[in-house]
Amino acid sequence: MTDAIDLLERIGRDANLRYAATDELALLLSRAGLSEACQAAVISADMSLLAGELGETATPIFHHSINPGHEEQQQEKREDEDQEEQHEPQPDQPRPASD
Amino acid sequence: MCVGTGMTLGSHLTPLARSQIEQADVVFALVPDRIAEMWLERMNPDVRSLQPYYQDGKSRMSTYRLWVELLLTEVRAGKRVCGVFYGHPGIFAWSPHKAIEAARAEGFQAHMEPGISAEDCLYADLGIDPGRYGCQHFEASQLLIYERVIDPTGYLVLWQVVLVGDMSLKRFATGPAYRQLLVDVLSRDYPLEHDIILYRAPTLPVQQAQISHIVLAELPQAKLSEEMTVVLPPMAALKPNVAMRKRLEDLDQSGAFDGKQNS
Numbered sequence: 097m098t099d100a101i102d103l104l105e106r107i108g109r110d111a112n113l114r115y116a117a118t119d120e121l122a123l124l125l126s127r128a129g130l131s132e133a134c135q136a137a138v139i140s141a142d143m144s145l146l147a148g149e150l151g152e153t154a155t156p157i158f159h160h161s162i163n164p165g166h167e168e169q170q171q172e173k174r175e176d177e178d179q180e181e182q183h184e185p186q187p188d189q190p191r192p193a194s195d
Numbered sequence: 196m197c198v199g200t201g202m203t204l205g206s207h208l209t210p211l212a213r214s215q216i217e218q219a220d221v222v223f224a225l226v227p228d229r230i231a232e233m234w235l236e237r238m239n240p241d242v243r244s245l246q247p248y249y250q251d252g253k254s255r256m257s258t259y260r261l262w263v264e265l266l267l268t269e270v271r272a273g274k275r276v277c278g279v280f281y282g283h284p285g286i287f288a289w290s291p292h293k294a295i296e297a298a299r300a301e302g303f304q305a306h307m308e309p310g311i312s313a314e315d316c317l318y319a320d321l322g323i324d325p326g327r328y329g330c331q332h333f334e335a336s337q338l339l340i341y342e343r344v345i346d347p348t349g350y351l352v353l354w355q356v357v358l359v360g361d362m363s364l365k366r367f368a369t370g371p372a373y374r375q376l377l378v379d380v381l382s383r384d385y386p387l388e389h390d391i392i393l394y395r396a397p398t399l400p401v402q403q404a405q406i407s408h409i410v411l412a413e414l415p416q417a418k419l420s421e422e423m424t425v426v427l428p429p430m431a432a433l434k435p436n437v438a439m440r441k442r443l444e445d446l447d448q449s450g451a452f453d454g455k456q457n458s
Contacts, residue, residue, distance in 0.1 A: 101234050108205020108400035121401060141399045147229045 100138050100150060103128055197278040197291035199310015202396040204231055207311040212279075213238060215308060219277035221269050223262070226281045227398040227422070235279060242279075254364045262290040263297060270298050270305075281398070283312035287334065287354055314352070316396035317424060320404040323350060328429050335359040335425070338380050347384040348434065351427040353377075357419045371415040378414050385430050387412035392426040393419065 103125060107113040113124065118139060125135040137146035198215050201207020216222055216238045224235050225245040235242045245265070248258045262278075269276045278284065284291040285307050298305035314332070318325065329349030335356040337343060345351060353359075358366060360373035378387070388410045395405040409417055414425070446452070 101230070101237060104230070104400055105205035105234060105237075108203055108207075114206060114400055138401060141402045143228045143230060143399075147233075150230075150233060152229055152233075 100130060100134055100146060103130070104138065196276065196306055196308070197280065197284040197295060198308040199284040199312070200226060200231065200235075200279060200281050201311035202227075202282050202313055202316050202398055203311075203400055203402075204234055204398065205400050209308065209310065212308050212310060215277050216279060218275065220274040222277045222279055223266055223269075224279040225262070226279065230399065231281065239277075249367075251367075252365050256364055259290045259293070263294045266290075266294045267297055267301070270303050271301070280310075283310045283315075285309070286312045286314060313396045313422075313424060316404065317352070317394055317426065320396070320406065321392060321394060321426065323426075325350065328433065335377060336361065339376055345381075345384045347427075347430045348432065349429055353425040353427070355421070356414075356425045357421050357423065367421060374415040374417075378411060381411060381427070385411055385427060389427065389430050392428070393417060394424045394426055395420065395422055398422075 107116075107121065107124075113121070116124075122135060122139060125138055130138070131149070134146070134149040136142075137149050196215050196219070198209075198212035200212065201209075216235060219239060220241065222235060222239045222242045223245055224232055224242050226232055226235065232242060232244055232246075243265075245262050248261055248265075249255070250258075266276055266278050278291055278294055280288055280291055282288075291307060295305040295307055317323065323330070329346065330352060331346060331349060332352045332354065333343060335353040336359050338345075338353070339360050340362075356374065356377070357368050359369055359377050361369050390408055391411050391414065393405070393407045393409065397404055405423075411427070
């Protein structure tokens, strides 16, 4: 039996399904044999419900911040302060020619 | 190898990125949710989530460095390693760049494959062409912590607004008082009634982009999630550079352009 993950991938890469109406998607999911609860989870894009339907007992909160922005500089500053120096970030400079 | 999944499950993964995931000995993944992790697990039996390394009260920078070390440890063990990051692995993402840099420094082959980023989705969903008026992107905290120059004649895109001003590096959200400081900075260049856009790219193919409009003054109290981006459209017309236009005309009239490129 096709499961929700397979169906989501299929919906994601099918030009007819990606922007299909909700009732069309519901029909697809129903024909694929998904349980009513799983169908509802997919249609509503409810991550917690969907993960539960897929057998996940815990659905952790996923964090999305993967960019330090200023944090690398903050860390460097702290290290510099340890050395009694402070440096703000500088733009990359052209490296001198090696020859 | 670091690859991006793109933003939307099933829609954005490139054939080459999929192949890299499938052929890796070990995959480290940072994707939007558990569903996306389960999707990756269909492509490779050894997918290790990077999400558990985030911890409340722990410096995010420490987490980013730990991720790099996790990848490098397996590389040093002779494994074919693939770091999978949602969106584009090199846009607003520190660890993939560092991991590749560190691997190369140790003599290993390392490479980044691009993915469709939230920025790419934003342009498509909001109908913005960055070539029209120009577009500045900032991690929101940078506008508070550094003296940055905003050009209000172009678009301004602010990332990670939900944790703006977090000097502790340990939180995943700050709050209205912090966002009010951001508004204070922005109000030097924009009126408080300036229309701004809150945007979130879809991560599941049954979702559509979330787009809402508020005015700048409402930003502190707006309901924001971690993955939401704030867009400020231009508030002033482009100002012609009269002097430079005159110099260009003079160049044209002087015959400086002879029709041969790079001459």
